[in-house]
Amino acid sequence: MTWTDGWPVVGEVAPVMTAPPWAAHPVPLPVLDDFDNDGLHPRWISVRSRPAESWSLTEHPGWLTLRARGASMDATAGRGGLAVRLDERHHYEIEAGDGEVRVVARIGTVLSTVATRSVTAGPVRLRLDVIAPSPGDWHPSKEPDLLQFGIEEADGAVDVLTTLDGRYLSTEVAGGFTGRVIGMYAAAGSVRFDWFDYEPRGDDARTPGSESGP
Numbered sequence: 001m002t003w004t005d006g007w008p009v010v011g012e013v014a015p016v017m018t019a020p021p022w023a024a025h026p027v028p029l030p031v032l033d034d035f036d037n038d039g040l041h042p043r044w045i046s047v048r049s050r051p052a053e054s055w056s057l058t059e060h061p062g063w064l065t066l067r068a069r070g071a072s073m074d075a076t077a078g079r080g081g082l083a084v085r086l087d088e089r090h091h092y093e094i095e096a097g098d099g100e101v102r103v104v105a106r107i108g109t110v111l112s113t114v115a116t117r118s119v120t121a122g123p124v125r126l127r128l129d130v131i132a133p134s135p136g137d138w139h140p141s142k143e144p145d146l147l148q149f150g151i152e153e154a155d156g157a158v159d160v161l162t163t164l165d166g167r168y169l170s171t172e173v174a175g176g177f178t179g180r181v182i183g184m185y186a187a188a189g190s191v192r193f194d195w196f197d198y199e200p201r202g203d204d205a206r207t208p209g210s211e212s213g214p
Contacts, residue, residue, distance in 0.1 A: 031198040035064040045181070047085075054186075064193045066186035080191035082126050084147060085181050090174040092164055094149040095187060096124045103149045103161050107168045115161040117151065123194065125152040128182070130166070143167045 002009050033041060035057055056065040066080060079097025093104045101124060102116040129148040145166035151159045167173050169180055184193050 030200065031196070033196045034062065035193065035195065036062055040064075044183070060192050062194070064184070064196075065190055066184060066193070067190050068186040068188050078186070078189040078191045080184065080186035080188070082128055083183060083185050084128065084169060085183075086169045086171070086174050086179070087176055090169050092147060092149070092169065093185070094126050094128060094161070095185075096126065097188065097191075101126070101151055101161065103164075105164060105168075114164070115149070117159065117161055119151070127152040127158055129158075131163075144170055144172075 001011065031043070038057065040055075040057070051069070054067050054069055056067075057063075059065045068080070079095055081093060081095030081101075083091055083093045085091040089106060089108055091106050095102060095104065096119065099121070100116050100118050103114050105112050105114050127150050129150075131146040131148055133142065133145065143165045146163050147166050147169070148163045149161050151161070153159065171177060171179065182198070184191075184196065
């Protein structure tokens with residue numbers, strides 16, 4: 001800076017910009033948790049609190065056991081699954097229990113079961129795919145992405161139950177600033193999860209899924 005006629009004059013500024021050390025479009029790292037450790041990884045968070053009696057890694061070694069809390073507790077059966085949650089009034093779930101898998105959507109004051117499918121007794125693989133539009137297919141009036149819920153068979157085939165609009169789980173529609181959280185939950189009784197797998201979407205990727213059983 002120099003002084004000219006009593007005024008400060010800033011000289012030419014020519015910043016040197018270097019490329020950041022990360023990719024222009026970061027891709028989420030894959031996560032596979034087999035629940036074989038002594039404690040939960042720090043990546044796992046809980047809504048409001050996580051009482052010790054609400055979960056266990058030792059009750060059934062190699063599986064995460066979640067127990068429903070409050071009025072939803074029913075010791076005679078287990079029901080739970082995967083949830084995609086923005087807040088208390090905006091969330092989607094795919095859950096197994098009582099001989100069926102169902103998809104539930106909560107949007108504001110509306111709570112609806114949008115799809116059901118009967119299943120045999122035993123563990124079931126729940127799958128959720130987040131499908132983003134192709135770059136040339138984007139439009140302000142369209143959904144930002146689609147959430148596809150289904151049951152994954154042993155050979156990798158997916159029995160799709162329903163596909164839901166992702167805009168209702170966005171901060172632009174629902175407000176807030178934290179964004180979505182994807183995880184597991186128990187709605188009634190005790191539910192066990194053998195593994196949780198989160199992978200970037202690709203031709204052969206699961207994004208994310210889990211195997212659970214009451």
